[in-house]
Amino acid sequence: METSAARPHPTLAAASRERRDIVSGEVMxxxxxxxxxxxPDGQAVPDLARKLPGRGMWVAADRASVTAAAKKGLFARAAKAKVAAPPDLADQVEALLRVRLLSGLGLARRAGDLTSGFEKVSSAISSGKAAWLIEATDGAADGRRKIMALARKASPAPGVVGVFGAAELGLALGLENVIHTAFLAGRAAERWAEDVRRLAGFSPLLPEDWREEPVEAKREP
Structure with missing residues (x-):
């Protein structure tokens, strides 16, 4: 079963920050x-942190919408100026989201919001402290099945992300051979989850062959 990421309940502040998708016209x-x-070169530039200067052009966080905006010239229409968009813009967004997620894991480890290793992660899941389970895509299947089975039985069940290899995780965390990682529940995990949900619009959160190992991957904030 494919992993899905739960949509957070909007606070009043979040609900007030709404924008119109230039593709569908929907306010989100x-x-x-x-x-x-x-x-500066007239190209559409992704601003994932929403901090770059200039008039914002907003597109739904999914591959089809970004591709449509680039292909149909919708950035130029929204900006009322000449704006070019490369055909691989959706791939660029996906790559940037992956970088943000890895950076967020590194920050979380330094802040004490992350734990790694089979035993520590299992304990975090069993105690209900794990908001997210991050599994290396190239880890051993046996260990993955055991820890995902534990996650499936947990209450609340952690979200599950399986998009990074052990080397990527190790580099981000400053550790070696990182296979199992848990992001502990809290504000940092909620912020990280926003980018997880956006990434889900561009790439599956679990490899195809993991989907035969069903696990509830929703985490209500």
Missing amino acids: EEARLIRFVTG
Whole structure:
């Protein structure tokens, strides 16, 4: 079963930050959108942190919407100016989201919001402290099945992310051979989850062959 990421309940502040998707015309919360600005070279530039200067152009956080915006010239229409968009813009967004997620894991480890290793992660899941289980895509299947079975039985069940290899996780965390990691529940995990949900619009959160090992991957904030 494919992993899905639960949509957070919007606070009053979040609900007030709504933008119109230039593809569908639908008004959405910013957390469900990708902001773009026009770069110095006239190219549409993804602004995942929503901090770059310039007029924002907002697109739903999914591959089809970003591809449509690039292909149909919708950035230029929204900006009322000449704006080019490369055909691989959706791939660029996916790559940037992956970088943000890895960076977020590194920050979480330094802040004490992350734990790694089979025993420590199992304990965090069993105690209900794990908001997210991050599994290396190239880890041993036996260990993965055991820890995901534990996650399936937990209450609340952690979300599950399986998009990074052990080397990527190790580099981000400053550790070696990182296979099992848990992001502990809290504000940092909620912020990290926003990018997880956006990434889910561009790439599956679990490898195809893991989907035969069903696990509840929703985490209500």
